[in-house]
Amino acid sequence: MELHDVWFVLIAVLWTGYFFLEGFDFGVGVLTKLLARNRPEKRVLINTIGPVWDGNEVWLLSAGGATFAAFPEWYATLFSGFYLPLLLILVCLIVRGVAFEYRAKRPEENWQRNWETAIFWTSLIPAFLWGVAFGNIVRGVKIDQDFNYAGGVLDLLNPYALLGGLVTLALFTFHGTVFVGLKTVGEIRERARKLALRVGLVTALLALAFLLWTQSDRGDGASLVAAVVAVVSLVVAMVAARARREGWAFALSGLTIVATVAMLFLTLFPNVMPSTLNPDWSLTVTNASSSPYTLKIMTWCAAIATPVVLVYQGWTYWVFRKRIGTQHIAETVH
Template identity: 65%
Template structure:
């Protein structure tokens, strides 16, 4: 197998891991005003992701770095053409990270409400814009013969991409509700489970619409199979959620996100960024890749470092595996 194909697959795995892990982070943030009735409950929600959210963001940093090193032409075109939405995502992630650190610095309700709003917006904006970005990548954008993006910002806000943004928001919100039901106990667990049960049918409808639109627009058998598997996984979450089997429900929503990302990348291959102007203008794994020597060095580095990162992150989740309850949250004061 060519190293260009290997690195395309590795980047797909990195994005799948990011959507799986950061997806429930975003979901928890979006649900903060829905499930968090008071400061103690909101602190409980934040504490479920407190030990892991920054580690989860490493996946997108590595995905961006791998794209820059393995496919520099793709990276350059992507970050120049999608500059504004990617900047909005970056600002949202920065504000969200600062809010996690600062909301508990003062024992003041107004102070905490402002930082809670930053967490909500900092979760909502990326949850939508990642779907919009990937929708445009799969659909194709206006690239000229020099592989330069010649469209405008509003060209990115087409119906297909907007449905993609709604889909990621819906899936992440459901994933976050299931995660909260899995990680908490008592009343929060009950409310999160009931909310997940109410969300599952609308999420299935939205996700099915996006996957069907993608399948009809791209006649790729492997992509169809993966989209079908993603749909089956999402439907399988229904009985698990209703039976309060949070572990199985989380595995089902996690599998849905991973399979959906794989389906989009398989549908995209061998392109990395199709041109909607002319097929000859498209960026592919061949014309966008770095030199063979660069890919070879990167492969050896990845082989050496990836197991260490995976073991460390797995150990982190194992250490913080226990359920949390609002009874352990002080009535006031302290950090978030």
Template identity: 70%
Template sequence: MSLSLPELWFCVIAVLWTGYFFLEGFDFGIGVLSGTLARDRAERRVLINTIGPVWDGNEVWLLTAGGATFAAFPDWYATLFSGFYLPLLAVLVCLIVRGVAFEYRAKRPGERWQRSWEHAILWCSALVAFLWGLIFANVVRGVPVDASGEFAGGPADLLSPYALLGGAATLALFTFHGAVFAALKTVGEIRARARRAATLLGAATVLVGGAFLLWTQAEAGNGRSLGALAVAVAALVAALAANARGREGWAFCFSGVAVAAVVALLFLALFPDVMPSSLDPGWSLTVEGAASSPYTLRIMTWCAVAATPVVMVYQGWTYWVFRKRIGVQHIAGTAGPVAEPGAAGAGRAAR
């Protein structure tokens, strides 16, 4: 069965969000863990340096997803960004503050200066992880959209119990994903602590995330989304089992599959709508109705075919270059022998 151009671009946008949450998910998780898992400044620097070379590249996926939505589905983009103005503004502010914190925390040696920026990384990471779940939960369940396709509600309409549970689910999932990544990228005591944290966070994710996914399936699901639900649960359990056996690489792969399956479930439950209306199903924005012209979509398709392989190869090369583990002994100004030759090149110069 062939896809129409609007359906193809709906799938492309789903893939872009999957890539963003897979990569930025563990990024957010590391941000949260930098303030909860690390016991001193050196360990916080280790955790932050695990994502130092890649965090800004991960955010390119968000820019691409937003740009693709604007070009392929302008009506969806307009309704989404007008109705979700406050949470999306909060996401934008947090991402800006978080990026500044990564770059400025080492500009001065003072304890208060560095702790302030590290607190900013922690709270901005946690808030963004929560808000993405809240936003997508509202998109899937539906919001007040009137007959002209415009958002007709207020901020309180975005704070239903279902949406809040969605925020808690993504916060738990991304923090678990980050703990598995921390265990994969570090050595020494912090690695063992990350594995223990992943066990607890994985159990919490199964409970909270499972409740959210079951609620989603019950209200908006179908046969395809049920398959994605089964994959998400199985991947979470497999990640926990691999983590318990010390197989961090497999644990990270399975946690990534869980993230991808959750995004797939949300988009499968949403289709064929892009913005369901809670006022009248007939007023919902659909894939076909909200799409740009066929000519625009054809031009976008050729551009995507030409540019995507270049981006994928470059980002894959970046992760390969910075693949080594790091530990406290690799942080400049700390004492201790180097446990693994060559690991000092695992990340951007420690600051």
């Protein structure tokens, strides 16, 4: 296997890690409007992801940095062609971080409600737009012979990509629901379990349609296996949530995300951005990659830094592993 193939796999792993981790905290952000009934319950939901949401975003930075260094042509075409949606995602992530930190700084009702609304929308919009973006990457976009994006913003809003956006939004919300069930106690835990079944059913229908479309369009045997794993994991996750086995439900909803992202990258390879104008103008792991020497240096750096990041993030989750409920929320910080 060539180094550019290795880095394609590593970038796929980074995006998988990002969607697995950031997926549930996007879902929790959406649930602040769908699940919480009062201010203490909203505080409980925010506290479940408070210690980890910023660490989860490290995976996005790593994926973007790895793409820039390993596949500069891919990075240039992607960020120029998808400039507006990616800018909107970036703005949402900035506002979302500020909202987490500023919400409890003042006790006024309007102040806290406005920041809660910001958390909801800045969680929902990126959850949807990431699916749209990856749907377009897999489907292909208008790339000319100079590897420049030749389309417009409206070209990105095609039915396949929009379905992809609905899938990621629903899947992340389901992932967040089972995470809330895993991390909370009391009434909110029971409501999360019941909501997980309803959200899971919608997610299953959307995911099945999207995966079948992807498989029929450009799938092979390996992508079919990944699609089957995704669907089966999602169904079993709902069964586990119904049985109050939240740990298994969370692991299986995470496996659904892993298998779905794996399927997308399996159908994409060896392309990194297919051209709908002419297949010969597609960006591939070969023509979009950096020099072998650059990839070699990056491999050594990744081998040293990655274990440190994994150990640190794993330790963070271990320290904040206990369940919380409204009884743990002080009156002064609602």
